[in-house]
Amino acid sequence: MTLDMMEKSGSNPHCFDGSNPDLQRPLRRVWVAGMWGVTALGNTIEDTWRHILQGNTGILPMDRFSTETYMSDYAACIPGMPVSAGRSRMLDMLERLTVQIGPLPENVLIITATTKADIDLLENIQNKKNVDHDEVLYPHRMPGIVANMTGSGNPGFNISAACVSASIAVGRAASLISRGCHDAILVCCMDFVSEFVFSGFSSLKILSPTPCQPFDRDRQGLSLGDGACAILLMAEDHARKDNRTCLGTIDGWAMSNDASHMTSPSRDAKGLVQAICWAVNRAGIRLMDIGVISAHGTGTIYNDLMEITAFHKVFQTRQIPVYSVKGAIGHTLGAAGGMEVCLGIKALNTGLVPSTIGLTTPMAEAMGMVSTVVRNVDTDFLMTTNSGFGGINSSIILGKSIA
């Protein structure tokens, strides 16, 4: 029986077992009407994408703080972001991002996603360095800061969900638009490499001593990265009236929780399987319609194995193309899911599946799915997946641009 036949007959035991809720289909189509970003590989999404296709990595030895006592000295840092007294690096990164953003629609809601916001200010306070207490210290102030920098927009709220923050922000924004609660939402995602986070991942022994190697047989852990991106989501009718261009569509989204462990993914991948199936269900498409997966692919032993386990459970014997961008731009934490939406849309519209940078010998379970070279793909749908601490998982289904 082919996968298509299985889907039609409902015999895929994981996606069609009757536990799948009847998720509400998007009532209004959600366009990606703008996307902007800054990473260690470039000051724009286009620059970053070009470098990724060329096989370049931004993960390099860094000197932002002393790494002498940590298990790695590698990270993907945006060049030229010096720290200044009493001011967070976050603001510098956000300025580089927001300067790219053109005029926004009227009454656009601003939702941000970050895990630690300007945590370097806490480092400074505890190091007894000069700190201006009027500066931000909480993520809840980020939407207001973005509104000030862009000169428009209504500050909403920040979403914090570990490494899944950005994809949940995109999913919730898409839901609010599709149900008519808002016409336009700017999702702004951000995190940067701080000693606070670097030391923590080092203490958990999941930092790679060398640049990370997602889905590799010899992977040793993750590499952190700086990153910020902004995604303008709009209801199709509203975007057309506003003469916006459709760069892509958000067709499905879902999130789930493993409810099993605080820092480790569920070994049977049940949470991620659930998120994938629900996102496909919401998009109203068949599994066969998904042509490529932008995976979380951190390079840690357990994350990558869990993800591949989920893909096998859902797609069964099909060797669907899978890639991770974290070997190129590092793990940007609260920005990761947003970056992957932006780069996923580039992949869909160019028909190119980037190589997984850092990969040399694929883990046995991922053989035939991941690749060291750029591949061609002709598909209308790309799926992204993210998982994080607290057992949180998400999946987003992206569609191609519309003329």
Add this chain to the structure above:
Amino acid sequence: MISVAGVGWVSWQGYGQGPVKHIGDMSERRLPDIPWTALFDTPDRQFGRMDAYSRIGLAAAVFAMKDARFRILDNRIKGIVAVTQTGCLRSDADYFRTVLDGRGITASPTLFAYTLPTSLIGEIAIRLGITGPGFVIQQDTLSGHAGLDLAVDILESNEADAMLVGHCDIGPPDAIQTGEPGSDLPALFFVLRKDDSLEPGYGILSVTSHGMSFGNRVVSGHIDLLASFPSHPEGML
């Protein structure tokens, strides 16, 4: 229709389930000791080891679920939206102290695990079988409506059958002056449920294009929802 099925809370003076009428003297802001026996039928060794933010939030969530008479193994899909301002900032300060004390060598992985606001979500999900959407939002006021809006959006989209929604905020560590006023009620959670007549709750949360109302009163957020409970005397909060 969405019913309000339960409420749980932790104040600076105590804890409990059901509508809170007196939140006590707030001049001494010391979190109450909550024994695991108040929450669980079987010992939970991890409960006492959690950071205060996760422990207090988990307690309020468990009280809310008990108030709603939800069985933990109930196979309905449950989700959670928690609002916070200061989140895990106390744990952040505690963790980074371990980094500074040993120049990185003594950084505590146990404390680091509690330096995400979503540590609360993870602890609640594990104990209450939350397998649906779960995340934290941070907004400039705990009394805003975004948390309630998102919980309703999730229910109306059929992403979950029941939602825990509320806030958890224990304020910043003493050494960090931030100007944030802090919360009178450190943790407060409601259980919202797609209404079924077999399990009547406190009442129906009506959602219209003009906003939400409960008991014929417009509610501006989850804190206002508490003040709208029929048995809750006006002005007690």
